[in-house]
Amino acid sequence: MPFGYHGCYLRIDVSKGTSEYAPLSDTVLRQYLGGSGLGVKLLLDEGAAVMDPLAPEAPLVFAFSPLVGSPLTTSAKFAVVSKSPLTGRINDSLASSGFAIAGKRCGCDAIVIVGRAAELSVVVIDETGVRMEPAIEYRGATCRETESGLKARLGANYRVASIGPAGEHLVRYATISHDGRHAGRGGSGAVLGSKNVKAIALRGTKRAEWANPEELTTISKSLSKRSFGPATAKYRELGTATNLLTFNRFGALPTRNFQSGTFEEAASLSPEQLSTTRSKTRESCVSCTIGCEHIYSLGTGRGVRVEYESLFALGSLCGVSDADAVLRASQRCDELGLDTISTGGTIAFAMECVERGWLNEPWLTFGSADALLRVIDLIGSRQGIGDLLADGSRRAAEAIGHHSIDFAPQVKGLEIPGYEPRALQTMALGFAVGARGADHNRSGAYEVDFSDKVDRRHVTLDAVRHAIDTEDKAALMDSMIICKFLRGVFEDFQAEAAEMLRSVTGWDVSADELRETAKRIVSSKRQFNLLAGWTPAEDTLPERFLSTPLPNDPEASLSRERLDSLVAEYHRQRGW
């Protein structure tokens, strides 16, 4: 067994209440590393691609990484990997903090959960073993209520990941949350909910050893020092929301269900404006020296963590400029356990259907703060129109008809993040080919659009290799796992990643080997999707983006022909 690992995963069957440790070979660990990579490998071995993601037998994987528990900044992260109930394709979402460290201290590199408990339960893993306890009293509780209740019951040193009411109601974009952070995209919360598992509570004492602790300390100090530098300044100063006004200037801020790329009231949602009237504190994940989390006060109670993606999805995309309402909507999504991007995207789609007279919910209009808050609660409880919208914009479009699928803002069923594809065309390619659907975390192609490598509104085939590079880099970062907000501090990420892995594992690993590892992980996701029924027609964007230029920027026009040629070149360069 290499250093940095335990060499096994814990497989728990919640139907039977049984568990076992299963070995992980050195070869598998070296080929898939951890996090997303190891999660996909375990899913393939379990045969998950052909299963109904909400069936008892469908596995849900919590995958840790060799770096978890090390002094490397931002390394306290875990991946949640399953077949997505929203897309029917691979889904890997990442979250942070003490749950990752506690999980690895349970003496395993991943936890696989299968089965369906007879009643709502919590899975407890500690030094006495694995057990199931009833969680009936937490039915309908928010993630924070569940977490604090279980800590009071079990002990403050347990770390808890849980679902909110949305996960219990099998909302197809429900999250799994821990300490205010979310494995957000693709509906892993619904998968856990389908198993009748409200939460997993962990406490462990087993530490993995490092191959070269002195070298690891030196690398960690250097990385921490650089994490205080200019490459991460924007995350410390204003957080991810810092991009909002820039995107609006570029015509890339999706507005009213992607009918426009500029929002005339964007300033009211900008962090510059938000911080003039509200107090704000900064927080960070465990083991992080950057601290990108900006928590805004809402007057009473806990504040709300403000992210660009939540501001765009619940703000400009729904045409809502009332900043208080948008912050409350974001907080409500956190409480219910809803992915803010898919929530906002599905609501904005419904608002456009109402505008066209195809959905008889006249109160659900663009710009209405009251409607936004009301419909979020309906989605979280699957009541009224919320039952349809809880299935996401693609399924809602199929039910509504009228070719509304042409403007349902999704790829493979996953709602599109806050990057207007017509204005950012390398990102358009990244969205189209994304294994888990429209995704800005598994492809960093927007970085290419904002560089001098391409003309973002007229990209050519030259953009393809850059898009592939960002996807490969993301696969490596998500498998090692290290926070993407560090990416700007590396001159040669693969070379530094090899150094980190050498000091942790003792492997004589090189940058070239890691480039191959990244490609293997991307290919494994594709293999999963092929087994799940992927067809080439899925690698595209909704018709709106391919037939309608942005109204305020006619140059931001993307034809089907151009997107198809980019996708074909992508497949060619991937060797698929």
Ligand code: SF4
């Ligand atoms: S930069 Fe932000 S998301 Fe990344 S580890 Fe630090 S606090 Fe967490």
